[in-house]
Amino acid sequence: MIQWKTLSKKVILQGNQFLTVENHTVELPDGRIIPDWPWIITPDFVNIVAITGEEQFLCFRQTKYAIQGTSLAPVGGYMESGENPLEAAKRELLEETGYEADTWTALGSFPVDANRGAGVGHFFLAQGAYRVAEPNSDDLEEQTLLLLSRKELEDAIAASEFKILPWAAGILLALHFLEKGNERSFENSSRLI
Amino acid sequence: MIQWKTLSKKVILQGNQFLTVENHTVELPDGRIIPDWPWIITPDFVNIVAITGEEQFLCFRQTKYAIQGTSLAPVGGYMESGENPLEAAKRELLEETGYEADTWTALGSFPVDANRGAGVGHFFLAQGAYRVAEPNSDDLEEQTLLLLSRKELEDAIAASEFKILPWAAGILLALHFLEKGNERSFENSSRLI
Numbered sequence: 001m002i003q004w005k006t007l008s009k010k011v012i013l014q015g016n017q018f019l020t021v022e023n024h025t026v027e028l029p030d031g032r033i034i035p036d037w038p039w040i041i042t043p044d045f046v047n048i049v050a051i052t053g054e055e056q057f058l059c060f061r062q063t064k065y066a067i068q069g070t071s072l073a074p075v076g077g078y079m080e081s082g083e084n085p086l087e088a089a090k091r092e093l094l095e096e097t098g099y100e101a102d103t104w105t106a107l108g109s110f111p112v113d114a115n116r117g118a119g120v121g122h123f124f125l126a127q128g129a130y131r132v133a134e135p136n137s138d139d140l141e142e143q144t145l146l147l148l149s150r151k152e153l154e155d156a157i158a159a160s161e162f163k164i165l166p167w168a169a170g171i172l173l174a175l176h177f178l179e180k181g182n183e184r185s186f187e188n189s190s191r192l193i
Numbered sequence: 194m195i196q197w198k199t200l201s202k203k204v205i206l207q208g209n210q211f212l213t214v215e216n217h218t219v220e221l222p223d224g225r226i227i228p229d230w231p232w233i234i235t236p237d238f239v240n241i242v243a244i245t246g247e248e249q250f251l252c253f254r255q256t257k258y259a260i261q262g263t264s265l266a267p268v269g270g271y272m273e274s275g276e277n278p279l280e281a282a283k284r285e286l287l288e289e290t291g292y293e294a295d296t297w298t299a300l301g302s303f304p305v306d307a308n309r310g311a312g313v314g315h316f317f318l319a320q321g322a323y324r325v326a327e328p329n330s331d332d333l334e335e336q337t338l339l340l341l342s343r344k345e346l347e348d349a350i351a352a353s354e355f356k357i358l359p360w361a362a363g364i365l366l367a368l369h370f371l372e373k374g375n376e377r378s379f380e381n382s383s384r385l386i
Binding site: 034065067118142163175 | 227230233257305308309357368
């Protein structure tokens with residue numbers, strides 16, 4: 001199959017560090033030209049499903065601007081300039097919870113929007129997490145750290161209590177890995193970091 | 194916990210039907226004001242994991258502008274004006290594959306971006322799918338319809354072959370429902386449509 005070709009790009013909205021919008025002129029495989037294809041540039045981010053040695057999942061109960069009420073959430077945040085995804089994941093876990101972890105597994109990296117980009121989410125499982133410090137988060141939202149059992153986590157996913165798409169995806173990636181990782185290709189050497 | 198308050202909104206980019214950007218002035222619970230909070234308006238969309246009576250999963254191999262090469266994808270697309278999510282899901286399944294389905298289950302609706310909105314994804318499982326027509330899709334991308342076994346689907350998820358975040362999320366929601374639905378709260382009357 002043939003990729004679409006980007007003929008030109010132009011910034012049409014230079015917002016703050018959280019958003020830039022470009023207009024792309026795109027050529028389809030059959031030669032047709034689309035002159036007004038919006039392309040969204042937002043920061044890449046990490047989501048971390050962290051599990052203590054006692055099989056407790058570190059989650060937050062928090063508010064977010066895009067939802068009414070509160071939601072459960074995994075640890076996560078935007079990558080900072082110069083960081084790779086694993087560095088960002090370790091920083092966010094430490095800042096937000098005061099935990100470090102023994103074993104890190106990459107669960108995949110996914111563009112958010114098939115048509116317009118909108119950043120890439122990098123997902124990690126952190127096993128053997130243990131507390132080393134007080135949390136030191138600069139997040140603007142109120143949040144409360146919770147320790148959930150695996151059954152509580154599965155029930156929460158089933159009840160849509162993780163209300164934001166990347167958060168639900170991160171939890172489901174981790175659960176799928178924990179259930180299938182040992183028998184299927186999830187677990188290969190390139191994924192264990 | 195206290196929600197953030199939207200003090201004012203202003204359109205700062207009126208693109209085509211696929212993108213509008215607003216600037217929101219937001220008040221935090223502690224009284225601080227953020228004057229430049231970008232808010233992204235993109236169309237809501239549906240993703241459908243459709244399974245035939247022979248336990249085959251309907252998927253596409255396709256190109257998309259945001260990825261290199263090809264990706265596996267579930268059925269899906271933007272909602273049209275005046276449609277509810279289930280109507281959009283049934284339309285997309287019929288247009289893209291020529292299939293209808295006996296049993297529809299809502300797997301959840303999730304805003305894409307916790308901070309900026311960027312549309313809501315509505316996810317469905319369609320069981321007992323059967324062919325009634327030729328596909329009649331107006332999608333711009335090349336795509337090939339595939340029928341995958343459950344093991345092939347699980348292996349594809351584990352190998353990150355569903356490369357876009359909502360696509361991976363949709364497949365994982367469906368697999369979690371199929372594994373846990375009968376024992377846990379996924380399966381309650383409000384979810385079966």
